[in-house]
Structures are given as C-alpha cells and as structure tokens.
Amino acid sequence: MKTRSLALAGFVLVVFLAASAQAADTIKVGLVDTYTGPATAFTNDVLDGFKLAVEKINAKGGVLGRKIAYITRDDKFKPDIGLTMAKELILKENVDLLMGTINSATALAVSDLCRKEKVPFLVTFSKSDKITGEKGHRYVFSMNENTEMAGRATARVLAKKPFVKYWIAGDDYEYGHAIANGVFDHLKKLNPKAQLLGQSWWKVGETDFTPYITQILAAKPDFVIVATGGAGMVNFQKAAQSTGFNKRVPFYQHTGIELSTLAPQGQNAPEGVYGTANYLFYYPNTKQNQAFADEFRKAYNRYPKSGALYGYMAAQFIAKSYEKAGKVDKEKFIDALEGMSLDSPVGRMEMRACDHQVALPMFFGVTKKSPKQEFLVASDILSIPGKDYMPTCEEIRKARAK
Amino acid sequence: MASLADLFSSGTLSQFLVGLSRTTILFIVSSGLTLILGVLRIPNLAHGSLYMIGAFLAYSVIHFLGDGTAAFWAALVIAPLVVAALGFLLERGFFSYLYEREHLMLLLLTFSFTLIIGDLVKLVWGAEYRSVTVPRVFQGSAEVFGLPLPYYNLFLLLIGPFIAVFLWLVVNKTKMGKIARAAAVDSEMVSAVGINVGWVFAFTFVLGCFLAGLGGALIAPMVNITLGMDHSLIMEAFLIVIMGGLGNIWGALLGSLIFGLTQSLGILVWPQFGIVFPYLAVVAVLVVRPKGLLRSTW
Numbered sequence: 001m002k003t004r005s006l007a008l009a010g011f012v013l014v015v016f017l018a019a020s021a022q023a024a025d026t027i028k029v030g031l032v033d034t035y036t037g038p039a040t041a042f043t044n045d046v047l048d049g050f051k052l053a054v055e056k057i058n059a060k061g062g063v064l065g066r067k068i069a070y071i072t073r074d075d076k077f078k079p080d081i082g083l084t085m086a087k088e089l090i091l092k093e094n095v096d097l098l099m100g101t102i103n104s105a106t107a108l109a110v111s112d113l114c115r116k117e118k119v120p121f122l123v124t125f126s127k128s129d130k131i132t133g134e135k136g137h138r139y140v141f142s143m144n145e146n147t148e149m150a151g152r153a154t155a156r157v158l159a160k161k162p163f164v165k166y167w168i169a170g171d172d173y174e175y176g177h178a179i180a181n182g183v184f185d186h187l188k189k190l191n192p193k194a195q196l197l198g199q200s201w202w203k204v205g206e207t208d209f210t211p212y213i214t215q216i217l218a219a220k221p222d223f224v225i226v227a228t229g230g231a232g233m234v235n236f237q238k239a240a241q242s243t244g245f246n247k248r249v250p251f252y253q254h255t256g257i258e259l260s261t262l263a264p265q266g267q268n269a270p271e272g273v274y275g276t277a278n279y280l281f282y283y284p285n286t287k288q289n290q291a292f293a294d295e296f297r298k299a300y301n302r303y304p305k306s307g308a309l310y311g312y313m314a315a316q317f318i319a320k321s322y323e324k325a326g327k328v329d330k331e332k333f334i335d336a337l338e339g340m341s342l343d344s345p346v347g348r349m350e351m352r353a354c355d356h357q358v359a360l361p362m363f364f365g366v367t368k369k370s371p372k373q374e375f376l377v378a379s380d381i382l383s384i385p386g387k388d389y390m391p392t393c394e395e396i397r398k399a400r401a402k
Numbered sequence: 403m404a405s406l407a408d409l410f411s412s413g414t415l416s417q418f419l420v421g422l423s424r425t426t427i428l429f430i431v432s433s434g435l436t437l438i439l440g441v442l443r444i445p446n447l448a449h450g451s452l453y454m455i456g457a458f459l460a461y462s463v464i465h466f467l468g469d470g471t472a473a474f475w476a477a478l479v480i481a482p483l484v485v486a487a488l489g490f491l492l493e494r495g496f497f498s499y500l501y502e503r504e505h506l507m508l509l510l511l512t513f514s515f516t517l518i519i520g521d522l523v524k525l526v527w528g529a530e531y532r533s534v535t536v537p538r539v540f541q542g543s544a545e546v547f548g549l550p551l552p553y554y555n556l557f558l559l560l561i562g563p564f565i566a567v568f569l570w571l572v573v574n575k576t577k578m579g580k581i582a583r584a585a586a587v588d589s590e591m592v593s594a595v596g597i598n599v600g601w602v603f604a605f606t607f608v609l610g611c612f613l614a615g616l617g618g619a620l621i622a623p624m625v626n627i628t629l630g631m632d633h634s635l636i637m638e639a640f641l642i643v644i645m646g647g648l649g650n651i652w653g654a655l656l657g658s659l660i661f662g663l664t665q666s667l668g669i670l671v672w673p674q675f676g677i678v679f680p681y682l683a684v685v686a687v688l689v690v691r692p693k694g695l696l697r698s699t700w
Contacts, residue, residue: 036521038630040529172677200673205634207625208427211420211666214549215673218413234531234626242536242552242624243543264533264626 026069027062027328029318030089032082032110033100033124035074038231041260042307043102046124047072048300049311050099057315063322068315071095075106082106083113090117096328097122099314104128104174111140120334122318124310127175129182132357133391134399138334141356143310143317145278147175150254151182153362153389154276157382158183158252159190163223165197167216170227172201179254180227197221206232209239217248224251233261237270246270257365257378259305269376273367279306279346280363282373283381292345313344313358317351350386354393359386413670416546421666422659423555426562427621429658432639433569433651434613440649440699441586441606444497444508448515450636451523452489452611456481456618457627458523461532464622474537474623482615489611493604501603516632524629532627540623554623561620565613569651572609582606586649586699638680645687647694656695660687 031050033043050070058067071093075082082101089095090113097120101107107126114121115137122141123131129148131140145153168184170176180199187194198219200212216224228236233255240246255261256275281293281303292312296304304312317337324340325332341350350359365378391399435449459481467473492515500508535541536554543550573579581602585592593599625631642661646653661680668679687695 036524038529038628040524041531041628044529169673198673200669200676203634203677205630206677207621207631207634208420208424210552210555211417211424211669212673212676214413214416214420214551215669215676217549218670231531231626231628231630234533235624238533238536238624238626242541242554243550245550248550260531264531266533266535268535 025065026067027064027318027322028093028095029068029070029097029099030086030093030095031070031072031099032075032085032089032106033072034077034102035072036076039077039102042125042305045305045307046102046311046314049296049304049308049313050315051311052296052299052308053312053315053319057319063319064326064328066328068319075101075103077103077106079103079105079109083109086110086113090114090119095119096330097318097333099124102126104131107131108135111135111137114139118330120330120337122314124314125307127178129178129391132355133396134402136355136357136396136400138356141337141351141358143314143358144306145360145362146357147178147182147254148391149182149357149389150179150276150362151184152186152391153364153384154183154252154254155186155190156384156389157274157364158187158223159194161223163250164193164195165220165222166194167197167199167219167221167224168227169200169212169216169224170202171204171206171229171232173204173229175229176201176204176227179229180225183225183227183252183254204230204232207235209236210243213239213243213245217243217245221249224249226251226253226256228253229255234264237261237265237273238268240273241265241268241270246272250274252276255306257363257367259303259375262367262377263303263375266375267369269367271367271369271376274364275367275378276362276364277306277378278360278362279304279309280365280378280381281305282377283363283365284346284383286345286347288343289345309345313342313349316342316344352390352393355391355396357390357396359390361385362389413547413549414667416549416551417666417670418663419546419551419559420555421663422562423558424666425658425662426558426565427617428638428642428662429562429655430565430613430620431617431635432642432646432654432658433565434610434617435639436643436646436649436651436654437613438607438610439643440651441582442497442501442603443505444607445505445512445640446610447509447512447636448492448519449512449610449614449639450632451516451519452485452614453618453621453635454523454629454632455488455519456485456615457622457625457631458527458532458618459484459615460619460622461527461534461627464534469535471537471539474534477534477622478616478619481619482612485615485618486608486612489608489614490604492611493607497607498600498604516636520629520632529629534622534627536623558620565616566655573651578602578605641681641684645684645694647696647698649699650694650696653694653696653698 054068073085099122102125104126107123124143127146129146132142168180252274256273258277321336324336339353362384365381367376368379370377460477463477463480464473540554543552642657646657664679664683669676
C-alpha cells in the first residue's frame, strides 16, 4: 500500500516537473473563445488562421528558441464562463498572454481581469468600440475593426452619395444599435442634409423580414442602413432578394460583402448591396493576399474570411513582439507590440501605440455576380486606409478620461 | 407613429397577407407542439431542435438532388419523414419509459435533448451557415398595391389551410385521432378498454415531430439555416400554445394568427418597437384568459 502511494506521488511529481519543464521552453498562449454554437462560423476562422501562422513560426524554430504553444477554452458565448476560463488560464496554466473572444461582453470582462492581473490580452473579433475606447488600458489590444470604425468608414463613403432620406433597420441588440449609430452619427456630421426618416428594430434571430421590408418600402426612404449581425446578415439578404428590396431601394450592411454572408447564398444573393469588410480573399489582388488565401485553402479546404486574417496576424504580432522584446516578459511584450507594424495579406497593419487598436484597411464594395466564383463578390471596391476611419488619439484620450 | 389614415392605406392589406404567411409556419410548428403536449403531456423543448433538423435535412436533400424545384418538393416530403422517424426513436427509446414521471423530469429530459441535438447538428452539418434558394417557381414577388409580396409567402399562405384541414381530419375523423383525444382526457380508461395506449402515444409523438420537420423544411428557403434557429422558434411556439390553450390544436391556430398578425401589423404602426406587439398580445390574452383562449386539455 505504502509503496503504491509512494509510486503515485513519484509519478505525480514527474508529471508536474515535465509540465513545468515544458512550460519553461514554450510561449503559452491561452485562447478563450466561443467554440460551440452559431458563433463558431466566425471563431473557427480565427483559430485556424492562428494555427496556420503558429505552425509556420514553430517550424522555423519558434521565437527566442521557444515554440509557441496554445490552449483553447470554450466560453459558450457566455461572459461568466469566459471570465472563469480566463482566470483558470492565467492562474493555473500560467499563460503568457490571452486571446479571444467574439462576445464583446466577455472581451470587456476578460480585459478588466487582464488589467488587474497584468496579462496582455489580444482581442479577436469583438466589435465593441469600448474595448480600445473608453474601457481601454495598457494590457488590452484589439486585432480587428470595431463598430465605431465601421461606422466612420461607411459614413465617409455615404456622405459623398446623393441620398437624403435614410432609414435604419436592424437586430435589436448592442451590436446592431452601435453599427447603426456609428454610421448615422458620422454621416450627419459629414453631410448635414442627411435626415432620419424612421427606424425598424427586430429581435435577434428574426426569421421573416418580409413584414419589415414592406413597411420600409411604404415609407419610401432613399437609402437604408441595415444593422444586422450573425445569422441576420444572410436572413435579411434572402428576404431582400425575394421581395426585390435591393432593386427598389439601395441598402448597406457592415460585412454584407463578406464571404460569410455571400457564400451560403450561392448565385442567389441580392446584387447591388453596399457593404464593408476587413478581408476579401480576392482583393487586393496581390501576391501576398493570394499566397495567404492559397495557404489557408490548402490547409483547411475553404477560403479564409476576416477571422482568419485576425488570427493569422495575431500570431505574427505575438512572435515579432517577443523577438523584439528579447525575452518572455509581459511588460516588455507590451512595449514591443506598441506601435509595431507588419506586412499582412491586405497590406501594412499597425498596432497603434496610443490606444492599442490595430490599423487595417476597410473595403467598401457592392455585391455583384462573378463569372469566376459560385457566389457573389464585391465590386467597385474602395479601400479606406486604417488611419482615415479610426478615432484620433485625442478622441481616445477624451473617451478614457471620462 | 403613423396616423390612423395611414393605417388603412394600401400597406395594410399587404402587411396583413405577409402576417398570414408567417402564421402558417408558426401554426405548423406549434400545432405539433400542442398535440404532443395535449396527448402525451410532454412539454417538448426539443420540438424546436426537430424543426432545426428539418431545415438542415431540407438543405441536404435539396443540395444532393441538385437545387432544382423537384429537389424542393422532394425535400418537403423527405425531411419531415426523417424527422418523424427520429421522433419515433426518441419516443420508443426514452419518452415511453417516462410517461409516469412528473413534468419537471420531462422538461429536463427534453431540455437535454435540445443541447444534444444542437451538438449533433454541429457534428453532422458543421457550424457554417447553410442556405437554400427559393425554388424557381416561387422566385420573385407579386405586387399587392404597389408593395411586393414574395411568391413563396403566397405559397405558404396556401399551405396553411391544407395543414389545418389535414389535422382536423386526422384528429376528428380517424380512429387513431379519436383514441388519441380520448387518451388525452383519460389514458387509464382508454387502456382499460383494451387499447394499447403506448402506440397511440407513439403515433401522436411521431405526427408532432413530422409537423416540426415540415415547418423546418418550409422555412428553409426563407432563412439562414444555422445552429440556434431552434431557440427563437421554441419560445414563440410555447407562447402560442399557452395563449391558445394547452393541447388545443385550434388554440394553436388562433394563437399563431394573433402572434403573426400583431407582429406584421404592429410593424406598420410603430416599426421601431414592432417586436413588442406579439408579446403584448400574449400578456393581454393571459390577463383576460389565464388558461388560454380555447379549452385546454390539461
């Protein structure tokens, strides 16, 4: 009995030592994100893009002689679970930094934890402008655009169009309202003639948009800002197609030109929909972008979407920062990451030092059938550089001072 | 807020028709739910999951048969039948052992099925969005007073009465339906006269599941087929069933009409808060008639 428990203790000790030995020669990244349910349509791309880059980095010998290791935790799209998982990763797994998540409420909760624990946190996919805006701090970084940025980018383009009477319609939750306000508030500043005719808000998960569409058509607006997210993107476009809505009144959706929205509909997506996206695998038609799209497609047998770019670039920012820092240290990592700029498939990407918000181009385009693809693509694409649609450092300082 | 004059303008009729077409789907799904609730006394939370499976199956069938109109008709037949078969397995494998248990137990079991089915659907079909195009015959839209009414919505408008008549015939004119109605009131008495209640229950459950699958297959061309489509529907279906009177099929019809029409007409009155109207209607109905509009079998 005694020998057995001794053997057990020995075994535990060996395992423990092995684990800590492994911890010493890897850089540990903890990923808290939603890996079950509908949001996986986006989060799987972040993870796969991240994995793709990490495998390449590790194949070349890693960073500072260490391999990058990662652990994933499923937050089930719930902030409380996400926070628990983040705590566990920091305290038990001793991760060097955290990444995630698609749920803005979770991202803000984890961000707060990371501020207290002094652990760097790279946000991927959460779209709340509070993350790097009023709730921003030294330990949080955003790897993607947010609702405020999408709104500014879109307002810049719409302000030059002749539309006057606008209608707002969208999913009745924070993201929907944030996108709609982001677009319209800035539009109003750039084009004082723009007026809001009315609004329609439906519940998240609404399946039948026909009654809303007929009502909007009866009101006869010049342009409709459609603030849908997730499954609502495709649902609304399908309703637009079957009612001929897009032919009667032009409308805009953030991510409306993205693959995640257009691919499921094949050739039957509505044409002429205005949309913005951070990533299109066919634009810009550069060697870098093509190489990334091919590499991703070879590894996972599908085209990369925005999430893939965020994950892929996050891994590279991480590797380059440790390289620049010269050692695995949380504070030095942050100093190195601030202001860093890297080549990405869509051109130069910069991690702005003042707010830790990545600057990346936004593509504004219109949906159109393509002879080359089995789904609709964006045409007449305008590329808006990151600096043109980000809040200024001054504005960020003001927001944080509040 | 639109003025009263606007309310009765041309928009009203088209909005009314759109609301009716929405009612069809709600009625098909909630009638299945209420049938199972009335006869078997199972508050089947997994009903929405079966509807989701119906939509995914319709996607697979249509995709497999090459996206044509014929493929759509095939999907309308195959998807509900497969869901019905699945319902049969669930009833024989699980529920048939649990009829004596209290409702909370059954509620927990059906809730666990929603989680299990959700993950199974993810395993089989993946997390990506799926979409089915409207069959060619129903593409485009008709003009009703200058506003579009998609042909597919018109098609749904026509389907609704068929399903209602079909259910009326099954429940009132077939022997099985009569036994099921009797079993709903007093299952012990029914078995005492020598009828195998177990099979009556199985039949009712399978019919309910068939309706869930049919609802899923019918909605498939209109929406983004995705995980989570079960949740929003099951909520509405339960509200409709409660509003109409538990277990009463005509209550489900009435509830669906109220739910569908208050929403579409509510949007016309006050688009910004269109979503609250159906729920206000539920509250109003329950305040006036706490047990539902029609007689509950409970």
